[in-house]
Amino acid sequence: MRIDADESLAGVRTKIVATVGPASRAPEVLGKLLDAGVDVFRLNFSHGSQDDHSATLADIRRVAAERERAVGVLMDLGGPKIRLGELPGGMLSCELDAEYALVRGPGGAEGELTCTYPDLPDDLTIGDPVLFADGTVGMEVVDRSPGRAVLKVVLPGQIRSRQGINVPGSGLSLPSLTDKDLGDLDWAADHDVDFIALSFVRSGTDLARLRHELDRRNIKAKVIAKVEKPQAVDELESILALSDVVMVARGDLGVEVDVARVPAIQKRILVEAHKARVPVIIATQMLNSMERSSRPTRAEASDVFNAAVDGTDAVMLSGETAIGDFPVEAVRTMSRILAEAERPSPSPSTTAPGGPADRAGWISPITEAVVESASLACRRLDAALLVVATRSGRSALAVSMQRNRTPTIALAPSEGVARQLSLLWGVVPLILPGAGSGGDGPVDHALSWAKTKGLVSTGDRVVVLRGFFPDHPTHNTMVVREVEHTA
Numbered sequence: 001m002r003i004d005a006d007e008s009l010a011g012v013r014t015k016i017v018a019t020v021g022p023a024s025r026a027p028e029v030l031g032k033l034l035d036a037g038v039d040v041f042r043l044n045f046s047h048g049s050q051d052d053h054s055a056t057l058a059d060i061r062r063v064a065a066e067r068e069r070a071v072g073v074l075m076d077l078g079g080p081k082i083r084l085g086e087l088p089g090g091m092l093s094c095e096l097d098a099e100y101a102l103v104r105g106p107g108g109a110e111g112e113l114t115c116t117y118p119d120l121p122d123d124l125t126i127g128d129p130v131l132f133a134d135g136t137v138g139m140e141v142v143d144r145s146p147g148r149a150v151l152k153v154v155l156p157g158q159i160r161s162r163q164g165i166n167v168p169g170s171g172l173s174l175p176s177l178t179d180k181d182l183g184d185l186d187w188a189a190d191h192d193v194d195f196i197a198l199s200f201v202r203s204g205t206d207l208a209r210l211r212h213e214l215d216r217r218n219i220k221a222k223v224i225a226k227v228e229k230p231q232a233v234d235e236l237e238s239i240l241a242l243s244d245v246v247m248v249a250r251g252d253l254g255v256e257v258d259v260a261r262v263p264a265i266q267k268r269i270l271v272e273a274h275k276a277r278v279p280v281i282i283a284t285q286m287l288n289s290m291e292r293s294s295r296p297t298r299a300e301a302s303d304v305f306n307a308a309v310d311g312t313d314a315v316m317l318s319g320e321t322a323i324g325d326f327p328v329e330a331v332r333t334m335s336r337i338l339a340e341a342e343r344p345s346p347s348p349s350t351t352a353p354g355g356p357a358d359r360a361g362w363i364s365p366i367t368e369a370v371v372e373s374a375s376l377a378c379r380r381l382d383a384a385l386l387v388v389a390t391r392s393g394r395s396a397l398a399v400s401m402q403r404n405r406t407p408t409i410a411l412a413p414s415e416g417v418a419r420q421l422s423l424l425w426g427v428v429p430l431i432l433p434g435a436g437s438g439g440d441g442p443v444d445h446a447l448s449w450a451k452t453k454g455l456v457s458t459g460d461r462v463v464v465l466r467g468f469f470p471d472h473p474t475h476n477t478m479v480v481r482e483v484e485h486t487a
C-alpha cells in the first residue's frame with residue numbers, strides 16, 4: 001500500500017524539464033504534459049517573441065493551478081550564440097578545400113560570409129576551427145587581415161542563413177549578456193519566472209554579472225548556469241559557487257569539445273555539483289529520435305537511465321517536446337525509464353552525494369546534520385512520510401541531496417518558493433496557507449493533506465523537519481509523530 005501511495009505522491013523522483021514550442025504550446029497539450037510527469041517548463045528565448053512567451057507563461061500558470069501543482073518555469077536566455085548572417089539564396093554548399101572570407105560586414109561579395117558578432121574575424125587566429133550548423137560543417141582559419149578571416153572547408157556540407165557558429169576552445173571577448181538578453185531580463189522583471197538559465201557561461205564572473213542584473217530588477221528567480229563551453233568545464237568551481245543549479249547543455253558542449261569527452265564531463269559535473277550541493281539538469285538529445293518516432297532507441301533509454309542512476313536531479317527534453325511529433329509520449333517514456341532507474345533493486349539505486357558540503361553558507365552545517373539525522377530516522381522507523389518546513393528552500397535542498405526513499409513533502413511559505421522546489425529530486429512542494437504560522441499548524445496541514453491523498457494512515461510514523469521557526473530563526477528541529485486516528 002505504501003508503495004502505491006508513494007508512487008501517486010511523487011511519480012518519479014528525478015524531475016522532468018520540458019521545452020515548450022509549437023508542438024506543445026496549446027493549453028491542452030501543456031496539461032497533458034503535466035499529467036505525464038513534467039515538473040518544469042522551459043521557455044527558450046532564442047526563439048519566439050516576448051509576447052509569445054507571456055501568453056505561454058499565463059497558460060502554464062493556469063493549467064498548473066487547475067491541477068493544484070507548483071510547476072516551475074525556466075527562462076533560457078539566448079546568450080552570446082553567434083549566428084551566420086544572410087546567405088544569398090539562404091543556403092550554401094561548402095565543398096572540401098573551398099575558401100570563404102568571414103568579413104566584419106556588410107559583406108555580399110562572392111565568397112564572403114558575415115555573422116551576428118562583427119568582431120569575430122578579428123578574434124580568430126590562424127589554425128582555429130570554425131564549426132557551423134551544430135558542427136556538421138567545419139572550416140579552419142588559414143589567413144587573417146583586419147576585419148577579415150579566410151576559412152578553408154575541412155568538413156564539407158550545407159550551411160543555411162542564421163545557423164549557429166561555434167569556435168571551439170576560443171576565449172572570444174563576447175559579453176555574457178547581449179542587449180537582447182538584457183531586454184529579456186526586463187521582460188522577466190514583469191513576469192514571474194522561477195529559474196533563469198545563462199547560456200555559454202565561461203566563469204563565475206558571467207554569473208556575477210547576471211546576478212547583478214537580477215538584483216537591479218528585483219528578480220528573485222534561481223540562477224542556472226549552462227555548462228556548454230570548455231572554459232566552463234575548467235572553471236567549474238567558480239561557476240558552482242554562484243549557481244543555484246547547473247545544466248549540462250550537451251548540444252553545444254558536444255560541438256565545443258570532442259563529443260567523446262562529453263560523458264566523462266557529465267559525470268564529473270554531477271560529482272562536483274553535488275559536493276557543492278548544487279542540483280544538476282542533464283539536457284539535450286536524451287530521447288532525440290522521439291522527435292519523429294513514438295519509441296526511443298535503446299541507446300537513448302540507456303542515456304536517461306544512466307543519468308538517473310548517476311544521481312542527476314533533473315533531465316530535460318528539447319526538440320522532443322518543442323517541435324516533435326510525440327511530445328506527450330516522450331514525457332511518458334522518460335518517466336517510465338526514470339521509474340525503472342529508481343527501483344531499489346535489481347538496478348543500482350541513486351546514491352546520496354554524501355560527505356560534507358564543500359561550500360560554506362549555502363546550506364548550514366546545522367541544517368545538514370539535522371537533515372542527516374532525519375534521513376536516518378526515516379530508514380530506522382520505516383517512516384511513511386518526511387515533511388520539511390522550509391522558508392528559503394535550503395532545508396528542502398538539503399533533504400533532496402540525501403536521496404531518501406521516503407516520500408517527501410516540502411512546506412513552502414509562498415507559491416514562489418514552492419515553484420522553485422519543483423526541480424529538487426524527490427521533493428513534492430506544498431504551499432503553506434498562512435505562511436509563517438508557528439506551532440503545529442503547518443505540520444497538521446501537511447498531515448491532513450497527506451491523509452486526503454492516502455499517503456498516511458493511523459499508526460504510520462512521520463518525520464517532521466523544521467528549517468525555520470518564526471520565534472527562533474536559527475533553530476532546526478526534528479520530531480517524529482505517529483499518525484493518530486481521526487474520525
Ligand SMILES: Nc1ncnc2c1ncn2[C@@H]1O[C@H](COP(=O)(O)OP(=O)(O)OP(=O)(O)O)[C@@H](O)[C@H]1O
Binds near residue numbers: 319
Ligand atoms: N518558443 C518557440 N517558438 C518557436 N519555435 C521554438 C520555440 N522554442 C523552441 N522552438 C523550436 O524548437 C527547436 C528545438 O528547441 P531547442 O530549445 O532545442 O532550441 P535550439 O535552438 O535547437 O537549441 P538551443 O538550446 O541551443 O537554443 C528550435 O530549434 C526551434 O525550432
Ligand SMILES: CC(=O)C(=O)O
Binds near residue numbers: 251253318
Ligand atoms: C540546452 C542547450 O542549450 C544545449 O544543449 O546546448
